[in-house]
Amino acid sequence: MGILPGMALEVTRVAPLGGTVELAVDPGQRLALRSGELAALDCEPLVLPLSHARLFGDRPLRVRGFAGGRALRIRMGARGLQPGTVLRLLDGASSAPRMVLAGGDPLTLGRGEARRVLVEPADAH
Amino acid sequence: MPTDRVTVALSAIPNTGKTTLFNRLTASNQSTGNWPGVSVERKTGRFTLGEYDVELVDLPGAYSLSPATQEERIVARYFLEDPPDVVLNLLDARNLYRGLGLTLQMAMSGLPMVVAVNMMDEARAQGLRLDLEALAEHLGVPVVGISARTGEGIPELLETLYRVIRHPETTRPPHLPCPPVLEEAVRDLTRRLERSGVVRRLNPAFVAMRMLEDPRRPESPELAQRAADWRRRIEALTHAPLAVTCAQCRFNAARGLALEVTRRHPPGPDPRSEAIDRILLHRWLGLPAFLLVMAGLFQLIYGLGTPLQDLLARGFEAGAAWIQAQGLFQSLPGWLQSFVIDGLWQGVGVVLSFFPIIVLFFVLMSLVEDSGYMARAAFLMDRLMHGLGLDGKAFINLLLGFGCNVPAVMGTRILSSPYNRIVTMLLIPFTLCSARLQVFVFLAAIFFDARTAPWVILGLYAASFAAVVGIGLVLRALRLAGRPEPFIMEIPPYRLPTPGTVLLRSWQELKDFLYRAATLILAGVIVVWLLTHLPPGEPPAGPGTWAGRLGHLLAPVFAPLGIHWQETLALLFGFIAKEIVIGALAVIYGTAELGQALAAGMTPLGALSFMVFVLLYTPCVATVAAIRAESRSWRVTLLSVTLGLTSAWLASLLVYQGGRALGLA
Numbered sequence: 165m166g167i168l169p170g171m172a173l174e175v176t177r178v179a180p181l182g183g184t185v186e187l188a189v190d191p192g193q194r195l196a197l198r199s200g201e202l203a204a205l206d207c208e209p210l211v212l213p214l215s216h217a218r219l220f221g222d223r224p225l226r227v228r229g230f231a232g233g234r235a236l237r238i239r240m241g242a243r244g245l246q247p248g249t250v251l252r253l254l255d256g257a258s259s260a261p262r263m264v265l266a267g268g269d270p271l272t273l274g275r276g277e278a279r280r281v282l283v284e285p286a287d288a289h
Numbered sequence: 290m291p292t293d294r295v296t297v298a299l300s301a302i303p304n305t306g307k308t309t310l311f312n313r314l315t316a317s318n319q320s321t322g323n324w325p326g327v328s329v330e331r332k333t334g335r336f337t338l339g340e341y342d343v344e345l346v347d348l349p350g351a352y353s354l355s356p357a358t359q360e361e362r363i364v365a366r367y368f369l370e371d372p373p374d375v376v377l378n379l380l381d382a383r384n385l386y387r388g389l390g391l392t393l394q395m396a397m398s399g400l401p402m403v404v405a406v407n408m409m410d411e412a413r414a415q416g417l418r419l420d421l422e423a424l425a426e427h428l429g430v431p432v433v434g435i436s437a438r439t440g441e442g443i444p445e446l447l448e449t450l451y452r453v454i455r456h457p458e459t460t461r462p463p464h465l466p467c468p469p470v471l472e473e474a475v476r477d478l479t480r481r482l483e484r485s486g487v488v489r490r491l492n493p494a495f496v497a498m499r500m501l502e503d504p505r506r507p508e509s510p511e512l513a514q515r516a517a518d519w520r521r522r523i524e525a526l527t528h529a530p531l532a533v534t535c536a537q538c539r540f541n542a543a544r545g546l547a548l549e550v551t552r553r554h555p556p557g558p559d560p561r562s563e564a565i566d567r568i569l570l571h572r573w574l575g576l577p578a579f580l581l582v583m584a585g586l587f588q589l590i591y592g593l594g595t596p597l598q599d600l601l602a603r604g605f606e607a608g609a610a611w612i613q614a615q616g617l618f619q620s621l622p623g624w625l626q627s628f629v630i631d632g633l634w635q636g637v638g639v640v641l642s643f644f645p646i647i648v649l650f651f652v653l654m655s656l657v658e659d660s661g662y663m664a665r666a667a668f669l670m671d672r673l674m675h676g677l678g679l680d681g682k683a684f685i686n687l688l689l690g691f692g693c694n695v696p697a698v699m700g701t702r703i704l705s706s707p708y709n710r711i712v713t714m715l716l717i718p719f720t721l722c723s724a725r726l727q728v729f730v731f732l733a734a735i736f737f738d739a740r741t742a743p744w745v746i747l748g749l750y751a752a753s754f755a756a757v758v759g760i761g762l763v764l765r766a767l768r769l770a771g772r773p774e775p776f777i778m779e780i781p782p783y784r785l786p787t788p789g790t791v792l793l794r795s796w797q798e799l800k801d802f803l804y805r806a807a808t809l810i811l812a813g814v815i816v817v818w819l820l821t822h823l824p825p826g827e828p829p830a831g832p833g834t835w836a837g838r839l840g841h842l843l844a845p846v847f848a849p850l851g852i853h854w855q856e857t858l859a860l861l862f863g864f865i866a867k868e869i870v871i872g873a874l875a876v877i878y879g880t881a882e883l884g885q886a887l888a889a890g891m892t893p894l895g896a897l898s899f900m901v902f903v904l905l906y907t908p909c910v911a912t913v914a915a916i917r918a919e920s921r922s923w924r925v926t927l928l929s930v931t932l933g934l935t936s937a938w939l940a941s942l943l944v945y946q947g948g949r950a951l952g953l954a
Contacts, residue, residue: 168533168536168537168540169529169533169537177566177570178572179570179575179668179669179671179672180570180571180572180573180575180576180669181576181669181670181671181672181673182672183671183672183675184668184671184672184675184681184776186570186668186780193384193387193779194779194780195777195778195779195780196664196667196668196671196776196777196778196779196780197775197776197777197778198671198675198775198776201775201776201777
């Protein structure tokens, strides 16, 4: 179906009952598959929500964007988080992660917020 | 006057609007059959193009000619063994990249080809501009922009097709850059093929590629061996399965080509679909919305269909009365009168009684499918059905089985894999359809008091769910229906269905039902009539008839279930349809006061055991006929009947003996 090694995939949605995910492949192209099949694709995470960022290890992270609307962007901006902000997780195992921003400011996000902040390793690209 | 027969193969990846184009080109002039050796439908249609009589073959939707799925194997085999005169390849304008992989493979075959780019109207609406001339130049074949939905570009397409049929030019196959070892292998095999001197219409390089991907195809043993050797060498060098390597070069070329012909990019994903899905696939709202849609479907099909069925049934009774009043009829001997009314006429009535719900069912299912909601439903329900090895779409069929099993079985053809289709049609007969409900309501009112009866009915519904899940798990564990396939499905953008396509589809389903299932239904009804009326002279359904004797013969089998020979006989009638079980009991007991007669002879526990049997065994001859028609396999049909009878017997035994052990009898 045109999914090839080296391609970037984005998980855009998880089914309400779980187990099945929706992927965006190309702009406008959407596929549904099961998490088992997704695991078999042997993907390497490029961008993760902050809530799961411990999968990147303790590399410094960079905010890639937000999974939400303007309100979320403004709220996060007010707390010093915007696309490009570099940060380091202090306690990634917690569901409400604590972190330090590049400037040294400490910050703790709620669980719901952490799910909507998308981060990538700062050394990527 | 059309003189020459030309075969044109219509090929496309799934979700490109292939069926819409097929219907538009061939209108009602279509016929269906089977692809050799498999239970995949082979649809062909005819239309006239100038002096040519064109046979359009609808190829199954496949993503490539590499033999990964059953559909792809069919298409690949068709190209190699029976290449068409012209290939008509269809692309989705909004999704060129994914479709071009197949287009490139087809173009490599060297067969004369026309490419139609569909959904140009929607692409324009999204702000997409395509340079079709550039595409034609790169592919080396004519390209026409169309919209199968609105009919835009169809005259141009026909004109181009006519030109290509008239002057079939062997196309210049596009060259795909591949890893050197793969190119070398293709060159080597091509040379050998050319040397073998077989003249063929297919490009040798194309055949060489096919041989590499599927070395079992025997050109000659040496060549097959050679291809297998190359395949091993390539896989060792590239560290990847050959299919992946091939897909990679194909889609790299497709990506480049798609980029080159796209003049203006669309503003990302279809915003309208995104907006709708934010609600319909929402974490919390998605499931309630789905249940609402399902409730609406159910109500529309059966709420509208059942009154129509009643109307038809009344018409049939009136018809029977009219026939009986005719002088000619009355001059016939009694047994023949009965055969005409209770055999033939009733058989025709059973067939016709399904018409309203089949039409409604397919009108609504086409709407759900063509609009794109079916894929969403599959996405929402997938987890639930996964345990049974099915995908989410099967849920809809099973749910609609609770209204009537027949259209639900016919609807399994929308499911994606043969495994899904077969398992689902084996499970549907265990859903508690409305005809069975009539039997249960009648019996529950006789044997249980007003407080208990509703709970008995509810319990039977629960038993029906449990049976579906239980049998599903057994089928999966025993692999009676093959292996489940991985679930990967495209989620298409929402589309407005066209009334023409929806109506044409429903009409065809109805015709199919008539052709494929009607004879079997009629035969079933007549067999039961013969059993219950022969030998001549016996009172119908009496103990002296063959059916009565069969009932007595089977008595030892049914005795442990607490079911007497009279009820056994009624179960035999139940093969025709569950609606007539109660009527049959009245005939067998020979009384109008059926309730008293039943209550006198049967305990509530025996009645419950009887109801469980009715719930689980074969729903009706029409369902059996539909399963036979859809699976095109007597093995599956037989399996369905056997599964029903065995599970019914076991469950009734458990209920009756378990109840007795608990002291309920």
